[in-house]
Every structure is written in structure tokens, then in C-alpha cells.
Amino acid sequence: MNVTTEELASLYVLDKLDPAQLRAFEARLQVDTDLLQLVRGLESALEDQIRALPQREPPGASFERIKSQIRPREPVPLKDKVVSIPWISLMGWGMAAILLLGLGLTFILTSERHPPASGSNPVVLVVGMDAQSNQWKTIPLASATDASESFAQLAVLAEELWKNPGHLPGYSNEPNPANTRSSGYTVFNPASKHGFIAIQQLPRPVAGKHYYLWVKDPFSNRLECAGLIPLQDADHGLYSFALSQDSEITSDRVVFFITEESSDDPTWTRPRGRPVLGTDHI
Amino acid sequence: MPPTAQRESAAEEAVLLSRIATGDQAAFEQLYRKYSRPLFSLGLRMLENEKEAEEALQDTFVKLWNKAESYDARKSRPFTWSVTIMRRTCIDRLRKNNRRPVSTTLEDARASQWAIPETVRKTTELNDDVDRVNAAMQAIPPHQKRALELALFSGLTHTEIAENLKQPLGTVKTWLRRGMFQLSSSLTEHAK
Numbered sequence: 001m002n003v004t005t006e007e008l009a010s011l012y013v014l015d016k017l018d019p020a021q022l023r024a025f026e027a028r029l030q031v032d033t034d035l036l037q038l039v040r041g042l043e044s045a046l047e048d049q050i051r052a053l054p055q056r057e058p059p060g061a062s063f064e065r066i067k068s069q070i071r072p073r074e075p076v077p078l079k080d081k082v083v084s085i086p087w088i089s090l091m092g093w094g095m096a097a098i099l100l101l102g103l104g105l106t107f108i109l110t111s112e113r114h115p116p117a118s119g120s121n122p123v124v125l126v127v128g129m130d131a132q133s134n135q136w137k138t139i140p141l142a143s144a145t146d147a148s149e150s151f152a153q154l155a156v157l158a159e160e161l162w163k164n165p166g167h168l169p170g171y172s173n174e175p176n177p178a179n180t181r182s183s184g185y186t187v188f189n190p191a192s193k194h195g196f197i198a199i200q201q202l203p204r205p206v207a208g209k210h211y212y213l214w215v216k217d218p219f220s221n222r223l224e225c226a227g228l229i230p231l232q233d234a235d236h237g238l239y240s241f242a243l244s245q246d247s248e249i250t251s252d253r254v255v256f257f258i259t260e261e262s263s264d265d266p267t268w269t270r271p272r273g274r275p276v277l278g279t280d281h282i
Numbered sequence: 283m284p285p286t287a288q289r290e291s292a293a294e295e296a297v298l299l300s301r302i303a304t305g306d307q308a309a310f311e312q313l314y315r316k317y318s319r320p321l322f323s324l325g326l327r328m329l330e331n332e333k334e335a336e337e338a339l340q341d342t343f344v345k346l347w348n349k350a351e352s353y354d355a356r357k358s359r360p361f362t363w364s365v366t367i368m369r370r371t372c373i374d375r376l377r378k379n380n381r382r383p384v385s386t387t388l389e390d391a392r393a394s395q396w397a398i399p400e401t402v403r404k405t406t407e408l409n410d411d412v413d414r415v416n417a418a419m420q421a422i423p424p425h426q427k428r429a430l431e432l433a434l435f436s437g438l439t440h441t442e443i444a445e446n447l448k449q450p451l452g453t454v455k456t457w458l459r460r461g462m463f464q465l466s467s468s469l470t471e472h473a474k
Contacts, residue, residue: 007455010462014433015366016440026357036356043362045418045466049434050365051320052415058322058339063314066340070347072305 001038009035013042020224020269023244027227124157127256128168129184129278134255137169155240158187158196162238184277188215190252193243197256199229200236202277209260213241214271216280217251223270223280224249229258255280295360302350310347317361318343321368327435328372338375342368373437418468426461429454 001009011017012025029036128135139157161168168185181201188195197213205211211229216222226241243249257278259271271280295316301309321342325335345367353363419427425447432443444454 003459006463007459010459011440011455013362013462014458015369016433016458030356040359041466041470042462043359045462045469046365046434047359047361048411048415048469049419049465050324050361052412053320053323053327055319055323056326058318059336062318062322062336062339063311063343066314066343066347067307069340069344070310072307 001034005035006038009038009042013039013046019246023247024225024269027225031228123190123252124154125186125188125190125252125254126157126161126169127186127188127254127278129186129256129258130182134257134278135169136253138252154187154189154192154194154196158198158238161185161187162198182277184258186256188254188256190250190254193247193249194240195226195242196238196240197226197229198236198238199258199277202235202258204235205260209262209273211258211276212261212271212273214257214259214280215243215249216255216257217249217253218255218280219251219253222249225269225271226256292359292361296353296355299346299350299353299360302347303353310343313346314343317364320361321364324365324368324435325372328369328437329375334375335372338368338371341371345371369434369437376437414469418465421468422461422464426457426464429457430461430465433458 008017008021008025012022017025029039123138123140126137126139128137165185182199182203183201184197184199186195186197202211213226213229215224215226224243224247226243229237229239255278257271257275257280259273259275261271261273295313298309298313298316302313318339322335322339325338325342326332329335329338342364346364349367353360357363358366422430429443429447432438432446433440436443436446438446440454440458441451444451447454449457
């Protein structure tokens with residue numbers, strides 16, 4: 001780990017990162033096991049410090065006062081919850097998760113829960129990407145009863161486009177102007193801020209580098225990192241991602257692009273590396 | 283607590299949080315028994331007022347109940363997550379009351395009137411843990427220790443810490459990093 005990463009990890013554990021840094025760091029934690037180990041060590045030290053403070057019991061009536069303030073929830077049997085993927089909080093996502101796994105999709109990156117798509121005319125944004133461009137298309141979305149159903153609709157659409165790429169905006173079977181066959185597409189629900197990104201024929205990043213997915217609102221110029229794409233032994237894949245609930249990207253017309261970033265420069269707030277797919281402008 | 287024991291404890295506490303998320307009040311009470319003392323002590327350290335520390339503790343546990351479903355084990359350990367909620371609650375109270383942040387050192391805090399009577403430290407194991415952390419803290423250079431204490435207990439942002447210590451922000455970040463890593467390394471060594 002380099003000094004920058006260590007500094008970010010220290011500030012993360014001390015809760016001193018600003019919101020953008022925090023989102024980016026947490027997204028990286030989802031996929032970077034070495035970083036997770038580092039953070040766990042620092043958390044352990046912090047916890048020891050707290051437990052080594054002069055200890056005093058709270059007043060005896062405290063718990064009763066707390067109990068009087070909480071709203072009881074209807075108990076739900078644990079067996080109905082899906083918690084088997086440790087780095088993703090799936091509670092509440094039961095059916096969607098089962099559906100996704102059934103579809104054989106790779107389920108990665110962040111997965112925070114979001115409200116279902118709202119508004120009278122919900123849409124899904126489909127963005128076709130090649131090495132130099134983004135092509136947009138919007139598809140009406142049936143109203144979902146809840147977040148799980150909305151997420152499942154998105155997953156089904158993502159897989160449908162995987163099987164039938166001819167339906168993608170700007171689809172071409174020919175090499176693109178940059179003379180590469182690398183291509184991809186994103187399906188993104190602007191209301192729930194969930195999406196899927198598919199990648200085809202993207203060479204693996206060189207050693208010490210990773211591919212990062214970025215989302216940008218070209219009208220406000222707001223930019224956020226949506227996570228790291230863990231291309232492993234394949235040059236293709238279909239991945240889920242989610243912007244955080246407090247994301248400032250609210251437009252229903254955004255662009256997506258992927259850059260190759262150095263592992264030594266994990267600031268996650270601005271792309272610094274080489275763009276490999278998509279573009280940050282219209 | 284040795285690293286292995288802490289990991290096992292973290293796993294148990296994560297299970298408690300998942301049970302709390304389902305509305306299990308018995309699990310909530312168990313978590314209260316585990317966390318209330320260190321969190322209350324943290325509140326006392328930050329707020330220097332028993333009544334306010336108790337209110338902050340209550341607010342924190344209500345938040346833990348309400349937010350248990352959003353706990354993500356990949357982002358933090360259960361106790362660290364709870365400490366973060368307690369610290370933010372205390373910081374909100376400090377700012378709401380427009381109070382100056384706590385600036386006493388840890389040594390001052392230990393000597394202050396609310397510090398724990400020795401009789402409350404029930405077990406040798408706990409004393410050993412406290413001694414282990416104290417020894418690790420003593421090994422950290424004073425300026426790094428001061429920066430760490432302010433970062434942990436004062437409610438100051440790192441920019442405010444830099445102003446308080448009259449140092450550039452970059453220097454303070456470096457002190458925090460070095461202090462945290464040295465502390466972590468010392469505690470790991472002591473645990474072996």
C-alpha cells in the first residue's frame with residue numbers, strides 16, 4: 001500500500017473523509033481485499049483505544065428509555081433473508097438477488113438499497129459505449145411495486161441486451177473508429193440509481209492497474225466513481241453497480257466511461273488514467 | 283483483546299445486528315450490554331457531561347435500531363460502526379450547543395472526576411488490555427498522539443485540528459496516518 005492509500009485508510013477509520021472521498025473509498029473496499037485487511041487492522045486499534053478509555057456504566061434506566069423510543073418491527077424469520085454474499089447487504093433484496101444469481105450474472109460493486117423508481121413515467125437509460133462514444137436510448141419502465149422488483153426489471157433488461165445486442169443504441173458489429181472491438185453498454189435507472197454495465201472484448205488492464213467506472217452528468221459536470229470493475233480472467237462481463245443514495249447526480253441523461261487507473265493513485269474522485277471505453281462528453 | 287478474539291466477537295456482533303434488523307429486541311438488548319459501557323465512556327470523554335453523554339447514548343442506540351438493516355460488514359466492523367454513530371451524535375451535540383471541543387489530553391481525562399474507579403475494572407484481562415493500549419499510546423510521538431486524540435475525541439475536522447495545532451493540513455494528515463499505523467502495529471505486537 002502506498003502512503004496515499006494509508007492516509008485515506010487512516011482518515012476513513014477516523015471518520016474524517018469528505019462525502020465524495022468516503023463514497024469512493026467504500027466502493028473500493030468492496031473489491032480490494034488488501035485494503036480491507038489494512039482497514040480492519042486500523043479499526044482494531046481504534047476499538048482498543050475506545051475500550052481503554054476510563055469505563056463507566058450508563059445509568060441503570062438508560063435501556064428502558066431507549067426501548068421506549070424504538071419502534072418495534074414485525075419480526076422476520078432469518079431463513080427468509082438472503083445474507084450469503086458477505087460484501088453485499090442483500091437483506092430486503094431477497095427475490096432480486098435470487099433472480100440475479102439464477103441468471104448467472106456477476107453481482108459486484110456497491111449495492112446499497114434505494115427506493116423504487118418514482119414518478120409517473122419511469123425510464124431506464126440504455127447507453128451503448130465504444131472506445132470513443134456514448135449512444136443513448138431510453139426505455140419506458142413498468143412501475144415497480146418496490147425496490148426489489150425495480151432492480152429485477154433492470155437485471156432482466158441487462159441480460160436481454162446481452163443476448164440481443166442488436167437492440168443496443170449505436171450497435172455495430174464492425175470495428176469502431178478507434179479500430180478496437182471493445183464495446184459495452186449500461187442500463188441505468190436514474191430514479192433508483194442502480195445500473196448494470198456490460199463489457200465485451202476489453203483487454204485486461206496491465207499489471208498494477210484497474211478499470212474504474214465513472215458516471216458523469218454532462219450538463220452539470222458532476223462526476224462520480226461507480227466502482228472498480230474486477231475483470232479477472234475474462235475480457236467480458238456483466239456487473240451491477242449503484243451510486244450512493246446521497247449521490248449528487250440526479251440527471252436522467254448521464255454518460256459512462258471506463259478508465260484504467262493506477263493502483264498507486266486510488267483517490268477515486270477524479271479519473272487520471274487512460275480512458276478505455278465510453279466518453280465523458282456528449 | 284487479542285486479534286482472534288476480536289474477530290470472533292465482531293462476527294457475533296454482526297449476527298446480532300442482522301437479528302436487530304429483523305426486529306429482534308433480545309438481540310438489541312444483547313448488543314446494548316456489549317456496547318453501552320464503552321460507548322457511554324466515549325460520550326463522557328467527548329461531551330464531559332454525564333447527562334448529555336447518556337442522551338447521546340440513547341440517541342445512538344435508537345439509531346442502531348433504525349439503521350441495523352443498512353449495516354454493511356464490508357465497510358466496517360460492528361463496533362467501529364457503532365463508535366462512528368456515537369461520535370457523530372456527540373459531535374452534533376457539541377455543534378448544536380456551540381460548545382468548544384474537548385481539548386484535554388487522555389491523561390487529563392483519566393485523572394478527571396468522572397474517570398472510572400479502579401474497582402469497576404473488574405478483571406485482570408481488562409487491566410491488561412488497558413495497559414497494553416496505554417503502552418502503545420506512550421510509544422507514539424507526542425505530536426502524533428495529540429493529533430490522534432483530537433481526531434478521535436474532539437469533534438474537530440482535520441482542517442480544524444490543523445488550525446488548533448498550528449500545523450499545515452498535510453502535516454496533520456501525516457501525523458494521523460503515522461499515529462494510527464504505529465498504534466496498530468504496537469497493539470498487534472503486544473497481542474502476540
